[in-house]
Amino acid sequence: MIKLANFSSIFIANWKLNGNTEFINEYYQKLLPNSKNCVVVCSPSIFLNKLKNNNKNLFSGAQDTSIYIEGAFTGELSAKMLLDINIKFCLVGHSERREYFNETNETVNIKSLNLINNNIIPVICIGETLEQKEKKITKDVLTKQICESVPDLSNFENTLIAYEPIWAIGTGLTPSIQDIDEVHSFIKDIDIRFNKFKVLYGGSVKASNSAEINSLKNVDGCLVGGASLKVEEFNKIIS
Numbered sequence: 001m002i003k004l005a006n007f008s009s010i011f012i013a014n015w016k017l018n019g020n021t022e023f024i025n026e027y028y029q030k031l032l033p034n035s036k037n038c039v040v041v042c043s044p045s046i047f048l049n050k051l052k053n054n055n056k057n058l059f060s061g062a063q064d065t066s067i068y069i070e071g072a073f074t075g076e077l078s079a080k081m082l083l084d085i086n087i088k089f090c091l092v093g094h095s096e097r098r099e100y101f102n103e104t105n106e107t108v109n110i111k112s113l114n115l116i117n118n119n120i121i122p123v124i125c126i127g128e129t130l131e132q133k134e135k136k137i138t139k140d141v142l143t144k145q146i147c148e149s150v151p152d153l154s155n156f157e158n159t160l161i162a163y164e165p166i167w168a169i170g171t172g173l174t175p176s177i178q179d180i181d182e183v184h185s186f187i188k189d190i191d192i193r194f195n196k197f198k199v200l201y202g203g204s205v206k207a208s209n210s211a212e213i214n215s216l217k218n219v220d221g222c223l224v225g226g227a228s229l230k231v232e233e234f235n236k237i238i239s
């Protein structure tokens with residue numbers, strides 16, 4: 001398993017359902033990882049092998065995995081298969097998967113456990129809707145998500161948490177800088193076992209706000225969707 005402690009910050013690109021061979025070849029040619037930060041590109045699974053890498057800070061990551069280990073489950077991709085092609089990170093429980101593909105805290109927990117058992121770091125995504133924020137129940141929502149989604153076997157060395165307020169994903173809206181810091185601090189304090197976890201922020205991160213967000217004491221990196229599709233913009237974010 002990758003040693004997360006070796007990196008001061010972790011930046012994850014989530015390409016979602018975007019990209020093709022030409023785009024990817026050009027992207028990897030132009031991507032400029034640096035020596036102190038960990039950079040992970042989560043491409044669609046068919047392109048996971050496209051990263052021909054000799055940089056120890058740059059990784060290809062998956063966007064999802066199966067709850068199953070092997071067998072008659074057409075269309076699925078197991079954690080063991082990800083390990084087989086040397087994948088070190090995998091997103092789990094992204095809000096789009098929770099909303100469109102019936103992902104639940106329970107399935108996130110099973111997937112994360114499968115990943116850890118295969119030496120792959122799950123990036124467990126949590127976040128509140130706008131309605132929940134307006135009802136002022138963000139902390140209750142996050143507590144339930146964390147307690148139910150994070151397997152008992154998880155620790156700060158084998159698991160990452162990504163706080164992604166759903167209302168900030170792809171909208172151009174972000175919480176205030178104080179709110180981000182407060183929520184991240186809250187997450188780390190939900191239980192003593194989460195104290196040392198690295199918590200990434202996601203939701204409309206771009207070159208113009210990433211440095212400020214990432215400078216927060218309780219922010220250990222960023223998960224970037226839309227802005228990660230433009231390599232020049234992503235290069236600025238990770239620099």
Ligand code: PEP
Pocket residue numbers: 014164168169170171202203204205223224225226227
């Ligand atoms: C995401 O989908 O994980 C995300 C953070 O998207 P965006 O950066 O586009 O808000």
